[in-house]
Amino acid sequence: MSERERPIRVALDAMGGDAGVTAxxxxxxxxxxxxxxxxxFLVGDETMIxxxxxxxxxxxxxxHVVHAPDWVRGDEKPAEALERRPExxxxxxxxxxxxxxxxxxxxxxxxxxxxxxxxxRFERLSGIRRCAxxxxxxxxxxxxxxxxxxxxxxDVGATLNASAEDLVGFAVMxxxxxxIISDNDSPRVALLSNGTEPTKGTPAIVQAHxxxxxxxxxxxxxxxxxxxxxxxxxxxxVTEGFLGNVVLKMLEGVSEVVVDLAKDxxxxxxxxxxxxxxxxxxxxxLRTMTDWKQYGGAPLLGFDKVVIKAHGRSNxxxxxxxxxxxxxxxxxxxxxxxxxxxxxxxxx
Amino acid sequence: MSERERPIRVALDAMGGDAGVTAxxxxxxxxxxxxxxxxxFLVGDETMIxxxxxxxxxxxxxxHVVHAPDWVRGDEKPAEALERRPExxxxxxxxxxxxxxxxxxxxxxxxxxxxxxxxxRFERLSGIRRCAxxxxxxxxxxxxxxxxxxxxxxDVGATLNASAEDLVGFAVMxxxxxxIISDNDSPRVALLSNGTEPTKGTPAIVQAHxxxxxxxxxxxxxxxxxxxxxxxxxxxxVTEGFLGNVVLKMLEGVSEVVVDLAKDxxxxxxxxxxxxxxxxxxxxxLRTMTDWKQYGGAPLLGFDKVVIKAHGRSNxxxxxxxxxxxxxxxxxxxxxxxxxxxxxxxxx
Numbered sequence: 001m002s003e004r005e006r007p008i009r010v011a012l013d014a015m016g017g018d019a020g021v022t023a024x025x026x027x028x029x030x031x032x033x034x035x036x037x038x039x040x041f042l043v044g045d046e047t048m049i050x051x052x053x054x055x056x057x058x059x060x061x062x063x064h065v066v067h068a069p070d071w072v073r074g075d076e077k078p079a080e081a082l083e084r085r086p087e088x089x090x091x092x093x094x095x096x097x098x099x100x101x102x103x104x105x106x107x108x109x110x111x112x113x114x115x116x117x118x119x120x121r122f123e124r125l126s127g128i129r130r131c132a133x134x135x136x137x138x139x140x141x142x143x144x145x146x147x148x149x150x151x152x153x154x155d156v157g158a159t160l161n162a163s164a165e166d167l168v169g170f171a172v173m174x175x176x177x178x179x180i181i182s183d184n185d186s187p188r189v190a191l192l193s194n195g196t197e198p199t200k201g202t203p204a205i206v207q208a209h210x211x212x213x214x215x216x217x218x219x220x221x222x223x224x225x226x227x228x229x230x231x232x233x234x235x236x237x238v239t240e241g242f243l244g245n246v247v248l249k250m251l252e253g254v255s256e257v258v259v260d261l262a263k264d265x266x267x268x269x270x271x272x273x274x275x276x277x278x279x280x281x282x283x284x285x286l287r288t289m290t291d292w293k294q295y296g297g298a299p300l301l302g303f304d305k306v307v308i309k310a311h312g313r314s315n316x317x318x319x320x321x322x323x324x325x326x327x328x329x330x331x332x333x334x335x336x337x338x339x340x341x342x343x344x345x346x347x348x
Numbered sequence: 349m350s351e352r353e354r355p356i357r358v359a360l361d362a363m364g365g366d367a368g369v370t371a372x373x374x375x376x377x378x379x380x381x382x383x384x385x386x387x388x389f390l391v392g393d394e395t396m397i398x399x400x401x402x403x404x405x406x407x408x409x410x411x412h413v414v415h416a417p418d419w420v421r422g423d424e425k426p427a428e429a430l431e432r433r434p435e436x437x438x439x440x441x442x443x444x445x446x447x448x449x450x451x452x453x454x455x456x457x458x459x460x461x462x463x464x465x466x467x468x469r470f471e472r473l474s475g476i477r478r479c480a481x482x483x484x485x486x487x488x489x490x491x492x493x494x495x496x497x498x499x500x501x502x503d504v505g506a507t508l509n510a511s512a513e514d515l516v517g518f519a520v521m522x523x524x525x526x527x528i529i530s531d532n533d534s535p536r537v538a539l540l541s542n543g544t545e546p547t548k549g550t551p552a553i554v555q556a557h558x559x560x561x562x563x564x565x566x567x568x569x570x571x572x573x574x575x576x577x578x579x580x581x582x583x584x585x586v587t588e589g590f591l592g593n594v595v596l597k598m599l600e601g602v603s604e605v606v607v608d609l610a611k612d613x614x615x616x617x618x619x620x621x622x623x624x625x626x627x628x629x630x631x632x633x634l635r636t637m638t639d640w641k642q643y644g645g646a647p648l649l650g651f652d653k654v655v656i657k658a659h660g661r662s663n664x665x666x667x668x669x670x671x672x673x674x675x676x677x678x679x680x681x682x683x684x685x686x687x688x689x690x691x692x693x694x695x696x
Contacts, residue, residue: 160550194593202508202590226597230604242550243591245542249574250595254602256579 016109027319078112131302139232364457375667426460479650487580
């Protein structure tokens, strides 16, 4: 990381996550012992947080507990819950960022609550009309300087009816994020469509194709098709949120099914079972590779603040990764990078 | 099959398919030797067809060659090619069906040409405003009386902006087709959306949900999500063509990538290679299971005639299956079944 006056500070909602405070607090504890820790504000019930902290080694210099007396429950509707619980941990954590006490927000709570709490407090970057939730997913081809087996897709936030301008904004934001997080100098960005020709797709896709083709700072690769998603032909795939949401959930389902099918095929005969013993490590590798929930989190892009949504089922390692990703995005000025990338986005 | 006065007659475009006439003619030859053959009109260049027939055993009682002096080339644009080549094999084959000389049309040529040639000659069923291309795809769960590892998805034809009425029509057509082809008395049909609640999705999806819920003859299972596609939670998934097209191509890509990844993981160490030898049959099973191109074809639903689009890469076995599927659809009166299923489709 670059030379900074002070460490990067991340507000971490300790009460999100399907497993309660355990994994979140443990993730922060692990991170505090690393060589380059991040200043973490653990926001939530201080008694519950304290109990978990007491069971783990951690460096108290890098963890500050910020008490929030309330939190959103897993089965609550986001909008109602946020209104009914003004002292919920996600509110308190987002407010820390708004007030400049912290630089980024990380939550493993509900996506809806995270988006709403951010939207109530943070400003949208100029020229960005709609924020997008992005997600990494596993691909066959490698990406960026580190050879990550992951590409980025956005929007996966299930918003409907993205306009051409929205798609252009998604492309710029995705490119900036991939550049920063995957150490990819010039990420290849493409629109998801039903054919590679510039005329294929909805009117919004066709128009976005035209605008993106004329943007100097973007490595625009045109349209890609469904086939290119698992192959990883490009580094960033841009699509409307509804489609992105379906595709992402489908990938999650496929990874489950593939492991099941493989196990089933191997278990059927004795020879297979012998082979299975030898191959268990191979199958584990395959599973690890397709279990992208382990890696980082999903950035909510388009705000002037960094927001990372960690998966609800995050373990401690995933939480630690999400906080590190947030810190990296702050350190490398994600918002500034997005803003700089919007040159030509008006199609002029 | 039921007792019929005369055998079912299928017009088969012999010039479609990426490998030229070879696979198509061989498929017809194989079928003619089966216990319950189908009357096949092989439509195309009679010299080329004759050359292939001469190399295979077949029963001439079940194969009639119908000469067509021209055919659409693989790289031509469908609309232009069909206009420029009035004597193309797909025109001649479709015309045989229109004139009542044949009962169904099967082609391994371009999807666009097949749809256009059918659309120029066949009538849409009453109440069906938009035809749909359906495709089977492999799932974890089994379906129907025979335990098929395939579910049906439609529309995958890349048409944009399906209305609620279009989606309702797709549901009825998919249900009828699954009932006939998969021997499934009461196929579970669902809308693809971004959540299972009836309020999730585009306005068209929400309205289609409401109409489908009130239709007596349909086993409507509500909304399913991306996760449910590979799992095979339902027998028929209904979606707009653009999304269906992306999803289907993605599944095709996933099956390729999974086999590659598995081989890669196994090949990495000597022990894995030993296991690989033992497991090769298991991997082959997995590949067969995910290679749904081997099975039947994609029905083009909504016309008063049966139309089956076989995959361009079909081998002889896939062609034979596509013709048998077409014959089964004629035998069990697919058009009548669809028409009967439309009760309540007006939302009244």
